[in-house]
Amino acid sequence: MPLAHIAMRAGKPDAYKQAIFDGLYRAMRETFDVPEDDQFMVVTEHDAASFRYGQSYLDISRSDDLVFIQITANNTRSTQQKKALFRLVVELLGKAPGLRAEDVFVNLIEVARENWSLGLGVAQYARTE
Structure with missing residues (x-):
């Protein structure tokens, strides 16, 4: 149940x-x-005064087309899955809408399964004990 901003x-x-x-x-x-x-x-969406980034941090040349993608997800994925996600996001967003790899910034926040309620006031992913 990822939530993406x-x-x-x-x-x-x-x-x-x-x-x-x-x-x-x-x-x-x-x-x-x-x-x-x-x-x-x-x-x-942010105007120029509300959107700031390091144009060359870690020797990556970013442009004003930069997108920040922050994904909150259960802490159940392997490092290999995370790396595969990062690679595939860059590949797919390069195809459409045509983002450069340098302009795709992804951050993953991992949470415990019981930290979600998807409606009805119920913790749908919480384990029953």
């Missing part, structure tokens, strides 16, 4: 944002075994 500069068309949603969802399905229709993602 995508932050980017304002001004891109809706199709561009939908391509990011589609690529990210596909990458999570293929690498994190996310179930069908498990799509919980939001885009926030």
